[in-house]
Amino acid sequence: MSTPTAKLIKSGDIWQIEGYYAYRNRVRRRESTNMISRPRENFRVLNVFHPPNIPGKSMVVGVIDMDPNGATPSHTHGGAAVVAMVASGTVLNQMNCEEPIVSKAGDIWYEAPGCHHVRSENAGGGSETARFFAVLIVDDEVIRDGVHNIFVLDIEKAEKESAHLTLLNRVPPLFGSVFILTVFEHKTHTYTSYNNMNVLELDLAGSFHQSKPARRVGLACAPCRKKHLRCDARTPVCARCIADNKQCVYEKSRRGGRRRKPSESASGLGSGGNSTASSALLTPGLPADQLWVPSSSPESVMVPAVQAQARSTTSGLTTHPTPSATAENDALRTDRLYNLYYTFFHPAHPCVLPWRFLSQRLETERETIQPLLYVMQYIGAHYADDVDASPLATISESQLAPIRSKQAAATGFDVQAMILYSIAVYWCDEIDRGVNLLKEAIQMALDIQMNKKDYATNFGQNDPMLEESWRRTWWLVYITDAHVAGSTHVYPFRTSNIDMSVDLPCEEEDYEAGVICPPTTLEVYDIREFLPEADRPSFSSYAELIGLTRSIDKALASDWSKNAALVHTICENADISVAAWHSLLPPCKRDPLRSDGTVDEIMFKAKFILHAYAIEIHRPLSTLAYSSVESTCKCAPPVPAEDAPGSDTTQIQLHTLKCLHAIEQLGRLMILPANIHAHTPFIICMIANATIAHLAACRYVFAGPDLQLGRERIRLSMGTLKRLSEHWGQGKRIYREMGIVAREILSLADQGKDSHDQVRFSTKGTLSGMPNTPAALEFPSFDMHNINVAEFDFCGYFDGAIGEVVEPASFLVV
Structure with missing residues (x-):
């Protein structure tokens, strides 16, 4: 049975999908590129049981055949627990970030609920078909519309969620990525296995529509123009350049441009390169005289609103921005600063919650999070040449003052604000003040016992994402202390002799996706060289960075700069520690x-x-x-x-x-x-x-x-x-x-x-x-x-x- 015609996009057209989901979609699309061109699996359901002793659950029994060179792109199973056995041939599997495992006839493997099946392919050398049976225990709700829901490709899930959430204005316009989709008419809403995997249906029950016609952009950055691609003309970096890690440059136009009516040029507002801010973006603003108004051309820089008004007054055309326009300008400015923070600063200092998770807490914890929000804006302002960071520095200081004076009880968000602010101040060439702020951040974290394993669970509000953020925050404090010690050549670290039992962070991709597995402990990491290959967990990049920092910390425990006799010993110890760390890195981390x-x-x-x-x-x-x-x-x-x-x-x-x-x-x-x-x-x-x-x-x-x-x-x-x-x-x-x-x-x-x-x-x-x-x-x-x-x-x-x-x-x- 066909469904009503869906609103679709033709291949080659560009549709702006904003927010976190677009970013994750791009990453997973890139990871699955190698699998898309290979023959897909043939999944056949043998039976579905409803065991009376596990109410609300169903047992699905199926058989999967893989042709020679066949493969399945990265996927999950709708929260199902899976037990599979190879009947014939050879199958290669990789779960989460673990090493790939080859299973032959008679071998059995298990996938826990929520397991990420990264690789699944016929490993028989291109000459034999592989077959395996699978038994899945899944919620009845998942298969209510059909058993196809227990087989979800990452690409399909991410793109559908991206489109749906963007259309409902539930995701603020942050990372803005672009996807190319192919049109088809009157298809059912179910997902079918396509060999070429180039078709995606966006049937959102009639909710797919545009509130206004798309704006035609007359300007393109140099990289987009060179490849003859559409550019959204966002400043300072367009969506394509953010997605592709390209240097975004707008060349000055050699044409005169259309003439503008006096009313247009006097308004001080235009479409610019920025989209309208989402109404869901709840962000504290600055006073009206410190707002930045987007210019009508992406080539122009943004200027303080008071200067824009002064220019229009000088020309004899005075404007009075309405309250709604002022609020919109405030949202545009703060949205841009958050975007810059997450684009340029967050990747190397990833302790703050990803924006879609942080923004969900603004309605209930706005006052608690507010100092952190201002610090994030302050840091983002350093990456915007046309924004003066000084007012935000003043506001950040005032927001942190009650916490620093202990007039208010500190929280994990306050520690995040303090450690990030100390880094920014240090690199603004206020070294002594930055070091003092670092000391305060360390003491604040110790006062609330953030260095203890139990802190994350006690104050994580039963939210795995928040617990992971708290773990990352302590380790950022520790690593920042190591960075400052290395930059100032003062050893040992301030945190060297502090007892710390915090569990290790997960992979960055899992953190951004909100997929948090049970954390690995420091004790397990410290005996990793003795663990059998099959029992050795995969450690994240963040965990490996922590391991290296701890190794250097132990080697430089004595201040060798003041004791010349220790130079040879410390040098040898450091070599041993670093070589041991590097030798135990998995191949994917080297x-x-x-x-x-x-x-x-x-x-x-x-x-x-x-x-x-x-x-x-x-x-x-x-x-x-x-x-x-x-x-x-x-x-x-x-x-x-x-x-x-x-x-x-x-x-x-x-x-x-x-x-x-x-x-x-x-x-x-x-x-x-x-x-x-x-x-x-x-x-x-x-x-x-x-x-x-x-x-x-x-x-x-x-x-x-x-x-x-x-x-x-x-x-x-x-x-x-x-x-x-x-x-x-x-x-x-x-x-x-x-x-x-x-x-x-x-x-x-x-x-x-x-x-x-x-x-x-x-x-x-x-x-x-x-x-x-x-x-x-x-x-x-x-x-x-x-x-x-x-x-x-x-x-x-x-x-x-x-x-x-x-x-x-x-x-x-x-």
């Missing part, structure tokens, strides 16, 4: 670049930390000499003591090679096809320290082609620093300081005379680690203020002797 071309941001950070610490602990024992000019850069490590015990030549060469290897590995991480602005700002210090060591290698170790390649890699590092520093004040200062250090170490003081004051120097001493020589090379001091920092650009004059200057951005894949 490379932060996933098989689908995306970058695992958490594993990226873990690998960056690994190599950055390798440079810091090995350099004092290598031939990479220190110089006093390095102190110009505040995040540079201190010069080691001159009474450090010496090493033989072989050991010195070994430490030098380990340093150079770590520098090379960091360079490889920097050219991964990732959104560079989504990396944690803490890698700025890591890159700076690695670059200083690399500069020493260029001066004292490399020669010939190695020297030329080394300087190209330094350009890459400096270009990456320049890009990362665009949003953070401390990053801008470090970039300028690094230019000074590089000029002095590489004797470039005589270059670029037309732009900068020069300081010439001569070295005193030789290489560190060699007998009877000082550890540092001495340089004359100079006043950093003599350099015109406003116009400073290291890459503009670096190493003119090699040849044409290469723009560092050309080395970056973003």
Whole structure:
């Protein structure tokens, strides 16, 4: 029986599906691409039983045949518990993030309710059909409309949920992704197995409609225009570029544009690149004089409302925004800041609930969550060049004041607000204040016993998502403490000796999807090397980052910078700990670049930390000499003591090679096809320290082609620093300081005379680690203020002797 004609979209058309579901759909579509073109399974129901001893449940017995090379895309079973046995052939299965398992005739496997069946395929080598029987225990409600509901493909489920929730205005417009769907008419509402998997029906019982005609966009960004794709013209980043991790650039139009009526140009409002804010977006606003009004053209920047009104008044056309327009502008601005927060900051610091889960709590816990919301807006403002973050900083301070003074009892949301605010303040070049805020965040977390395992369950309100958020919050506090210790070179960590029993976080994709499995404990992680392969759980990227941080924490428990005799011992211990951690990584975690071309941001950070610490602990024992000019850069490590015990030549060469290897590995991480602005700002210090060591290698170790390649890699590092520093004040200062250090170490003081004051120097001493020589090379001091920092650009004059200057951005894949 056919259903009424559904409102559908033709193949090649673009339909904007906003919110979290669109993001998850894109990820899962990419993961299932390899399966779609393969022959599908043939599922046949043998019988359905209704056991009287388990009311409300049904038992479905079926047989599944897979042709040679057949496969089933990633799917779930509607909450059913499944027991399956292979009758003939060979079947490969992968559940959740576990390793794939090959089952032969007679083998049995079990899938718990909610299990994610990632891979299911015929593994018989392309010559034999595989058959297996399955018994499923499922709720009667699930199969009321048919047993097809126990077999749900990720792609179908995600796209249907995306469309349905967007049409009902239940999801705020955040990540806005685009999907291409194929039209068909008068099909039943059930899902059928299609071999090509390119057809999806959107039958929403007549609820599919558009409230107004789609707006035609006359502007497209450069990446969309190059591929002749439709662009939604959102600023600062369109939906396609967010989905594809591309650099979104709008080129200035060479055409004059249509003439506007005076009433239009005076309104100060337009469709712009932003869609109307969802009425479900409940967000605290700023005073009217601090609102940002979207301009009528995506090319124009957003300006304070008072300035927009002043301009219209000057032209003789005064406007008075209505209360509804003011509220809409407020929602547009805050929506944009949340979008920027989740796009650029959240991936590397994922403790806050994903937006669709956080927004659900605004109606009942708005007052509790409000400080966190303002901090998120404040951080998001740093990624918007046209937004002044100062007012939001003031409001965030006032929101946090009662909590900091203990006038109000702290909650987990308050700890989240404090730790995130401390990171932002630290990287706004208020280092001392940021460190003090970090100390307060640590103490606040300890006061409410967030470091204990029971906190998540006691204060999780029986919500697995909230419990997971609390676990992630404590571990973010711990890892941030480690980051700050590494950036300031103060060991041990402030949290090193604190007892912590918090369970480990889940995978990022599961957290974003709201699929939370029972967590893995620290005790299990600490004995993972002894567990049989079949019993070893899969640990998330976040859990592996925690494991690496704990290993480094134990190795650096003593302040080796104050005890030269410990340098060799600590260096050896750190090598052992890090090597052990890396050797136990599963194959899917050893490379932060996933098989689908995306970058695992958490594993990226873990690998960056690994190599950055390798440079810091090995350099004092290598031939990479220190110089006093390095102190110009505040995040540079201190010069080691001159009474450090010496090493033989072989050991010195070994430490030098380990340093150079770590520098090379960091360079490889920097050219991964990732959104560079989504990396944690803490890698700025890591890159700076690695670059200083690399500069020493260029001066004292490399020669010939190695020297030329080394300087190209330094350009890459400096270009990456320049890009990362665009949003953070401390990053801008470090970039300028690094230019000074590089000029002095590489004797470039005589270059670029037309732009900068020069300081010439001569070295005193030789290489560190060699007998009877000082550890540092001495340089004359100079006043950093003599350099015109406003116009400073290291890459503009670096190493003119090699040849044409290469723009560092050309080395970056973003």
